[in-house]
Every structure is written in C-alpha cells, then in structure tokens.
Amino acid sequence: MGGRTRGPGWYRGDCHVHSVHSDGELTPAELAAAARAAGLDFLAVTEHNCAAQPGAWDGIGGDDLLILPGQEVTTRTGHWLALGLRPGQLVDWQHRVGEEAFRRALREVRAAGGLCVAAHPHAPYPGGDLMFPLESFDTVEVWNGEWTSDRPWNADNEAAHAEWGRRLAAGVHAGHWQPALGNSDTHLAGQLGTPQTVVYAEELSTPAILAALRAGRSWIAESAAVELEFTAEADGRRAGVGERLATGGRPVELRLRLAGVPDPRVRVHTERGKADWETGRVVGAAGTSFVRVEVRHPDGRMAALTNPILLS
The missing domain is CATH 3.20.20.140 (Metal-dependent hydrolases)
Known part of the structure; x- marks a missing residue:
C-alpha cells in the first residue's frame, strides 16, 4: 500500500x-x-x-x-x-x-x-x-x-x-x-x-x-494521502497492477482497497467499456485483455488511477 x-x-x-x-x-x-x-x-x-x-x-x-x-x-x-x-x-x-x-x-x-x-x-x-x-x-x-x-x-x-x-x-x-x-x-x-x-x-x-x-x-x-491496492483473482490465481493473470477462462473477481479519498467515485475499465465499482465485482475474462480502475472526486477531478491488470 x-x-x-x-x-x-x-x-x-x-x-x-x-x-x-x-x-x-x-x-x-x-x-x-x-x-x-x-x-x-x-x-x-x-x-x-x-x-x-x-x-x-x-x-x-x-x-x-x-x-x-x-x-x-x-x-x-x-x-x-x-x-x-x-x-x-x-x-x-x-x-x-x-x-x-x-x-x-x-x-x-x-x-x-x-x-x-x-x-x-x-x-x-x-x-x-x-x-x-x-x-x-x-x-x-x-x-x-x-x-x-x-x-x-x-x-x-x-x-x-x-x-x-x-x-x-x-x-x-x-x-x-x-x-x-x-x-x-x-x-x-x-x-x-x-x-x-x-x-x-x-x-x-x-x-x-x-x-x-x-x-x-x-x-x-494525487498525493501521499491516497492509498490503493487493486488485484484480480481467477481460477485460484491472483495478480496486481501491471501483472498478467491467467484466468483459465473463469470469471475474474476484483478486489480494491482504497483510503484517503472522501466520497470516491470508482469506475472499472475494460476494453468492453466501463462500469461503476461494486464490492465483490466480477468481470468475464472473455472479450477483454485488461482491467483497470480510476477513482474520482464527486466533482469529476481525478484522485487516482491504475495501470491495467492484463488478462489471458
């Protein structure tokens, strides 16, 4: 962290x-x-x-x-x-x-x-x-x-x-x-x-x-006050930002730990588009080669963003 x-x-x-x-x-x-x-x-x-x-x-x-x-x-x-x-x-x-x-x-x-x-x-x-x-x-x-x-x-x-x-x-x-x-x-x-x-x-x-x-x-x-950990898990395997996750064709469970951003607006991005974050979010491995997240303040200003976790 x-x-x-x-x-x-x-x-x-x-x-x-x-x-x-x-x-x-x-x-x-x-x-x-x-x-x-x-x-x-x-x-x-x-x-x-x-x-x-x-x-x-x-x-x-x-x-x-x-x-x-x-x-x-x-x-x-x-x-x-x-x-x-x-x-x-x-x-x-x-x-x-x-x-x-x-x-x-x-x-x-x-x-x-x-x-x-x-x-x-x-x-x-x-x-x-x-x-x-x-x-x-x-x-x-x-x-x-x-x-x-x-x-x-x-x-x-x-x-x-x-x-x-x-x-x-x-x-x-x-x-x-x-x-x-x-x-x-x-x-x-x-x-x-x-x-x-x-x-x-x-x-x-x-x-x-x-x-x-x-x-x-x-x-x-945006500053040292922001802490973030983003990981993806599938088929008993786990990967973090910048790493590659072999999914075995199974759904990918995403985990996010975040601190230092009051009332954050978190979105998950894949090559199929973007969606609001939900605890325990699962994405299908088929049809996307990566997943990443970005965190914004309520007024739209960026607070944090990650490089992708690569999926194969």
Whole structure:
C-alpha cells in the first residue's frame, strides 16, 4: 500500500522536477526536503535541455530518497522525459517529428538503460503539445500537475488520459502497451508530489524503479494521502497492477482497497467499456485483455488511477 522498504515493495516518486538549474525556483536541497515532506521515496531531476550540474545533488539523496538523473528534452514539436541517464549525459533536443535525430536520441537513452516518457501530450503552450507519435515512447505522462497545483486535474490531463485509454486495448493486443505516469512538473514551491507515481519495485534503486515503471507495475495518486491496492483473482490465481493473470477462462473477481479519498467515485475499465465499482465485482475474462480502475472526486477531478491488470 505504499509502505517504505529497501527491498521489494511500493515506492512513491515524482519523475518530472525542475530546480534553479533550469527554470525552477527551488534549489536541489529545497526539492529534496520537499520530497521527504511529501512522502516521496524517489525523485527524477529533469532540467530543460541540460544535464544535472556536477555536484549539485551530491549528498542530497540517501537511503530514504533516491535521486534519478534525467532531462526534459524540450523541442519545438513537443517535450519528452529521458529518465535514468548516465551522470553528465545530455540528450540532443534539436530534432523534430520524422527526423532521424529523434529516433537516435531515443536509442541513446535506452542504450544507457533509461526510459523515454511522452511528457504532457496536450500542454497548453507553444511547443508543449506533443507531435511525436506516442508509440515511440516507453511510457506516457497522462497526469501533469504544473498548471494545477491547487486542483490537480484539468482539461489537458483529461485529454491525455482519454487518449491513453483509447489506445490501451490495441497496445495490449499487440504486446506493446505503454504504462501511464503522473508527475508534478514542479517549478514552484508547493507543487512537488502532486500528483505522484506509486511503483512496486524489487528495491529502491534506479534500475529497479525504471524496470517497474517500464512494466507498468504502478498507479498514480494525487498525493501521499491516497492509498490503493487493486488485484484480480481467477481460477485460484491472483495478480496486481501491471501483472498478467491467467484466468483459465473463469470469471475474474476484483478486489480494491482504497483510503484517503472522501466520497470516491470508482469506475472499472475494460476494453468492453466501463462500469461503476461494486464490492465483490466480477468481470468475464472473455472479450477483454485488461482491467483497470480510476477513482474520482464527486466533482469529476481525478484522485487516482491504475495501470491495467492484463488478462489471458
């Protein structure tokens, strides 16, 4: 449910953060303090088109806070995140849609063991609207908090989330679906961890966190106050978010534990459509390749959403 452990367990993080070394107002030390106060276990440094300054983050992380080196690759036809870069590695941002330089940049990030994330696909400013094909990336940022720190959900997030949801079934059937991420895109004080991605990783390390994000073993929360556990059971087997459940053709029983969302509105999504949550809900395995849930406030704002449990 999000408890802290050095070994296998759930870890909370924010993978889109800016400091004074690009266009943020907080120093690395202030960001680290804010991360700890927000209940985060890991933080990705994603300055615009520059590598983390040498020594700027030295001694700031620790056993309780992992710092991941990264970059926001800021182009004229959209932004994307390169997570898990080598120290000092700088990704070329001088590329546009359809250019080989874009594909080469993706290859360089992956060769370093990193993750390529489509950032805020529908951001409301010049160059922020992503024109690169979503299928080029490993994951998609469907929830970005930069413009919504007081109400962490808006029409741009709704559009990104809907686009991701519409593409999910085809991706699962093709064997190449893209997990959803949620990040604060922090530039100002008070934004960090709103929202945040909660991942199940084998340990609190850069390779383990990136592997969990890549596999979709994660869900998104509006803050550390939200706790969620979603599982599916069939034919004596059980699976969680991002895992595959062999159903044996039997009906799938869904279980949800949720806290921190007053008067929640929960909906179950499959490729056959969506339905309101009911305790002990059972779905038929035939006709759908996945099941996921989203939790909203009564006014429609998102509070949490999961990546899918895959059914076979």
